[in-house]
Amino acid sequence: MTDHDDQPIDIHNAQQLGEFVAQLAGAADPDAPAITLDTLDGYMTALLVGPPPSAPIQAMDALFGEEWPAALEAEEQTEAFMDVLHLRWNEISDSLDPQLLVESPEQMQLVPLISEFDDETKARLLADGALTEALLQRLPAAGAMWAQGFLQAVDDMGSWELPEGDAARDLSLMLEAVEAVTLAEGSTERQDYINEAYEQPEDVDQNALIDDMLFTVQDLRLFWLQQAALKAAFSEDGGSAAEH
Template identity: 85%
Template sequence: MSDQQDQPLDIDNAQQLGEFIAQLAAAADPDAPAITLDTLDGYMTALLVGPPPSAPIQAMDALFGDEWPGIFESQEQTDAFMDVLHLRWNEIADSLDPQALVESPEQMQLVPLISDFDDETKARLLADGSLTEDLLERLPAAGALWAQGFLQAVEDTGSWELPEGDAARDLSLMLEAIEAVTLATNSDERSTYIQEAYEEPEGIDQDALIDDMLFTVQDMRLFWLQQAALKAAFSEDGETPSQH
């Protein structure tokens, strides 16, 4: 994957956040889709990228239901969780600073929390019983859970729609680049996407798709700021922005 610019990522905070999310996930409905730290991180990133004003509590309510604070044993534990949640939210917001994105468009600013189960990690988890062979076979590819969280936020907010035109087509293509990370590695759909989206598809692997997803997310941040600026400008003139 591409080199990332040094960003203030608090590793200890990320680990604490992961422990809290694991606690919440363990208490959730076993029939509900599993929510991981990756899922939450992707979801919060989409809230910070997209058009509506939002807050990290919006992600928590959407993923765990609005009764989730009751899972914690005390107010002190809830407060501690909110502290680490807001710190991570602010880290993501800082990495999406528009000025940095404009000044260094080729630089990876985002530092996503994406779990990568390499062979050594898988072997250790199998050895200590944390992972079964069946679960191992069903593990999604790296980045898939993060992308799923991002796309879920897009769907949940319901505010990413644009009138038909160039902007709508650009947004659709950007969302396809994120969805590509969720596609099964050996699926025909993934192969077709890579063949159609890349001039040299032979060298495109999951890491390349993740890189392109993250650069696309950065582009989305500027895209929505541009849409907001256009909307404001046309509103002042009493006109509606045209979609060419």
């Protein structure tokens, strides 16, 4: 789980949220795609970055289906869950404050909840029986589940489409920076992206891709605010022209 000293988050709240997500995932259809804390965090971040008004409940419905509250209601945990969910939602929202992003464009404001399975953690999970060697081989790279959650929200919202032009090309390039984190290490697709996007591709590892993804997500927040401002200005001009 990633943290930055200059933008602390409530670690206890994040741990509680992770426990609730694991509980909900355990109660979900076993054939459904696996949902993790990383997935939820990335999904909620995209909701806060993108153009339409949104709420964290949208992420829950999209990831777990509309019947997800039943598992919590049975244990009388709904209120506790909503408290930790909204606290995390507000943390993400605060980190995406436009004034902060404009005043300090080189500063990382986002503090994503990204699970990191270092060698010690893997050994402990194997010893506890929580992880098998087969599952260990299938663990996605750090940041991949967060990026997948973000991109799933983009697809689900259906509001990130722009007419062809410079803005559409800029958006496509920014989303490629997010998708790059999901590409398998050693794959041709990943190496082709790195070779094209970086002047010194030999220095680029997963951590570098994650950092660039997060800065890109911050840029996306300002991008969509700019698009909204341009749309509003265009509407006002159109309205004024229609009146005359």
